[in-house]
Every structure is written in structure tokens, then in C-alpha cells.
Amino acid sequence: MAEPVFAPWTDPNEKPLIQFKGVTKRFGDFTAIDNLTQDIYAREFFALLGPSGCGKTTMMRMLAGFETPSEGQILIAGQDMSRVPPNKRAVNMMFQSYALFPHLTVFDNIAFGLKREGKPKDEIEARVAEMLRLTRLERFAQRKPHQISGGQRQRVALARSLAKAPKLLLLDEPLGALDAKLRQQTQFELVDIQEKTGTTFVIVTHDQEEAMTVASRVAVMDEGRIVQVATPSEIYEQPNSVYVADFIGEVNIINGVATPQGDGYDIAWAESQPPLHAQTTRGFSDGQSCHLAIRPEKISISTEEPETRNKVRGTVHDIAYLGNLSTYHVRVPGERIIKAQTANTRRLSRRALTWEDDVWLSWTDTAAVMLEE
Structure with missing residues (x-):
């Protein structure tokens, strides 16, 4: 039997572990969080993703108790947190800098919180060993911390944070200090540790790839608001706005005007060009302006004219070779650039397309997402 899919947010009987209810946070005249309501469930790996200054760290600091909301409530396990100080919350926070004690061994760093709580020696030793x-x-x-690598220090900080078995672990840009390859490896380790402990993780990151790799759900933030919350695949395949589409991965945005047509809409997008066609479940009125968001990997590129409805002629303007992928920047009518991506299954010398080649770009009716804003 297949394992049930983990999606407590779809079950109306599930009680959230964390509830933000109409939370606003102001610093003087600046509104960092703007009337935010959001539920997070037990055992989730929840990612707050957005550019610097979008409010994600403020949200996390309010959860930890380092900041108090100007308005609204934060509940953890049904309890209002407004009067609960940080050290009395079943929450631990792991900082970007790891903040390890340089004079203590790895063992003593991990044991630190347990010793402060006055736990018996054998209990501490068993927990640290675990x-x-x-x-x-x-x-x-x-x-000592200086005798181990950056990736190992990161794991010590994680072990120390988990030693007290918090219900909730907050991670603020936890992989920021690691190099690209180590980050990738550590992302999978984090997911593995989170699944084994069953602790709820909330991670703050501006790295879209990291959020997409680790999270059960991603909240994309902009200027103190959550713009969209969904699973990584939904955020990528069904963004709800140009902002989200543009923030996650590479995307082509084509602006146009919609006309209902058959099973979808025709989109007029450039003078003297045939309209493009897209299917969508969203409703658009006749003559409404819209945006088509199309991922480069969903666009085919060829020298022969394809048999499809959505096709655009252009010239190869640039080629980005990324080892496993090549991205072709194609200049199309209206001086626009559309990117198409192909997997490099053949050796470089055998590839047909090069700069200034005339090409056709094509995609299916369902490849583009139609967006209002």
C-alpha cells in the first residue's frame, strides 16, 4: 500500500500547531508584517521565502518571542504566546552564525541547554549520544568548533537546537555560510533529520532552490505579506502571480490581451503575429490584459516549423551552456527575448543550433500559465 501523502493542511479536522491571526508588526512608521494570517501544521517543514526586507525574519522572531506583534495573535498548540517569554516556549532557534561556544567541545556544546536545565548526568549523556x-x-x-569544517559546525548547531526536543525549530538562513555543493548535501540531511525527529521546522531563506528542496510548503513573501502558500511543485507549476512566477526559477513572461476562444483563450501579444493560445481554469473577460508565464524547459526549439498552434519565429541571440542544460535566448518579434532550455544529451560538437540561427519556438496549450497580475 502506498504511504499516505503528508498534507495536513488539506484536512479540515487537523489542528494547526502555529496560528498567525491578523498579525501586524510595525517598527515606527515601517510596517514589517501586514495583517498576516497563516496556519502551520505539526511535522511540517515550512519555508518562508522572499527577498531581503520582505518580513520573513520578523515573522520568525515573533514566533521565537524576540519581537511582539503590534496587532493580532500568535498561537502555538492553541496557546496565545503574547505573555510567554522566549525561554518558556517549546521553540528553539538556530541562527545563521551558529553561535557555538569556541571553548567547549562538540559534546559540551550539544549538552549546554540540557545542563542548564539541570537534567541528570546519565540522561544528558544518552541524549547527546543520540x-x-x-x-x-x-x-x-x-x-572544538575550530577543529571541524563549516558543514560539521552547522550540524553541531542543529544537534544543540534539537537536544531539548523542541516542538518547533526555527532556522534563520541556516545554510548561508556553506558553499554550493555542501549546501545541497546539507539540504537533504536537514530533510532526513526533520523526518526522523518529527519536529516542526520553519526555515527562513532567500534561496529558492533551498526552499524547493526542503519544504513541505513554501510561503512566498513580499513587503510583509504572504503572496502564495503551496507545495514546491504547485508554486513552480501554478504560480498565482507574475511576482511568484518570476521569483521561483527562470520564466518567460509574455504580456497580451485575452479573447475567449474554444477551450481557452487566444492572446494577442505582438503586432502582425498570430495569437497564442492557452488553456486555464481562471476566468478572463474579453479584452482583458493578461500575462503568460512559460518555463524555458517547456519550450521546444527547432529549425523546422512545428505542427503546433503556439509557435513563434526568432533568431538565436545568445546561448548559455550550463553543462547538463543549454538555455537559448531567442529574439522574437517586438524585440522580445524568449528563453528555451534543452537537456544536453549529446556532446557539444554534435549540436545543431548556434548564434544567429533562425529557429522556431513552440509549446503546448497547457504549458503556459495565464496570470492576471
Whole structure:
């Protein structure tokens, strides 16, 4: 039997672990969080994604208790947090800098919070041993932070945060200090650790790839508001606005005017060009301006004219070779550039297309997402 899909947010009987209810946070005249309402469920790996200054860290600091809302309520497990100080919340926060004690060993760093709580010695030793196993640090227990790598320090900080078995772990740009390859490896480790412990993780990041890799749901933020909350695949395939489409991955945005036609809409987009056609479940009125968002990998590029309805003629203006992929920047009517991506299954010398070639771009009726704004 297939495992049930983890999606508590679709079940009306599930009670959220965290509830933001009409939360606003002002710093003087500046509104950092603007009337925000959002539920987060137990065992979720929830990502807050957005550019610098969009309010994601403020949201997290309010959860931890370092900031209080100007208006609205934050509930954790049904309890209003407004009067609960940070050290009394079943919440732990892991900072970007890791903030390890340089003079303590890895073992003592992990044990620190448990010792402060006055736990018995054998209980502390058992818990730290468990955390060392979980983060694969057994061999480094007696080393000091400066004697281990950045990736290992990151795991020590994670082990220390999880040692007190918080209901909720907040991670503020936790992989910011790691190089690209190590980040990727650590992302999968984080997911693995989160699944094994069953702790709810809320991560703040401006790295879309990171959010897409680790999260059960992603909240895309802009100027103190959540613009869209959905699973990574929904955010990528069905963005609800140009802002979200543009923030996640590469995308082509074609502006035009919609006319209802058969099973979808015809979109007039450039003078003396045949209209493009798109299917959508959204309703548009006749003559309404719209945006088509099309991912480069959904666009085919060829020298022969294709047999499809959506086709545009253009000239190869630039080629970005990324090893496994090539992205062709094609100049089309109206001096627009449309990007098409192909997987490099053949060696470079055998590829047909080059700069200044005349090409055809084509895509299916369902490849583009029609957006209002």
C-alpha cells in the first residue's frame, strides 16, 4: 500500500500547531508584517521565502518571542504566546552564525541547554549520544568548533537546537555560510533529520532552490505579506502571480490581451503575429490584459516549423551552456527575448543550433500559465 501523502493542511479536522491571526508588526512608521494570517501544521517543514526586507525574519522572531506583534495573535498548540517569554516556549532557534561556544567541545556544546536545565548526568549523556548519531558527528564529539569544517559546525548547531526536543525549530538562513555543493548535501540531511525527529521546522531563506528542496510548503513573501502558500511543485507549476512566477526559477513572461476562444483563450501579444493560445481554469473577460508565464524547459526549439498552434519565429541571440542544460535566448518579434532550455544529451560538437540561427519556438496549450497580475 502506498504511504499516505503528508498534507495536513488539506484536512479540515487537523489542528494547526502555529496560528498567525491578523498579525501586524510595525517598527515606527515601517510596517514589517501586514495583517498576516497563516496556519502551520505539526511535522511540517515550512519555508518562508522572499527577498531581503520582505518580513520573513520578523515573522520568525515573533514566533521565537524576540519581537511582539503590534496587532493580532500568535498561537502555538492553541496557546496565545503574547505573555510567554522566549525561554518558556517549546521553540528553539538556530541562527545563521551558529553561535557555538569556541571553548567547549562538540559534546559540551550539544549538552549546554540540557545542563542548564539541570537534567541528570546519565540522561544528558544518552541524549547527546543520540544527537551525535542523528547528525553523524560521533567521531567529532571531543573536538572544538575550530577543529571541524563549516558543514560539521552547522550540524553541531542543529544537534544543540534539537537536544531539548523542541516542538518547533526555527532556522534563520541556516545554510548561508556553506558553499554550493555542501549546501545541497546539507539540504537533504536537514530533510532526513526533520523526518526522523518529527519536529516542526520553519526555515527562513532567500534561496529558492533551498526552499524547493526542503519544504513541505513554501510561503512566498513580499513587503510583509504572504503572496502564495503551496507545495514546491504547485508554486513552480501554478504560480498565482507574475511576482511568484518570476521569483521561483527562470520564466518567460509574455504580456497580451485575452479573447475567449474554444477551450481557452487566444492572446494577442505582438503586432502582425498570430495569437497564442492557452488553456486555464481562471476566468478572463474579453479584452482583458493578461500575462503568460512559460518555463524555458517547456519550450521546444527547432529549425523546422512545428505542427503546433503556439509557435513563434526568432533568431538565436545568445546561448548559455550550463553543462547538463543549454538555455537559448531567442529574439522574437517586438524585440522580445524568449528563453528555451534543452537537456544536453549529446556532446557539444554534435549540436545543431548556434548564434544567429533562425529557429522556431513552440509549446503546448497547457504549458503556459495565464496570470492576471
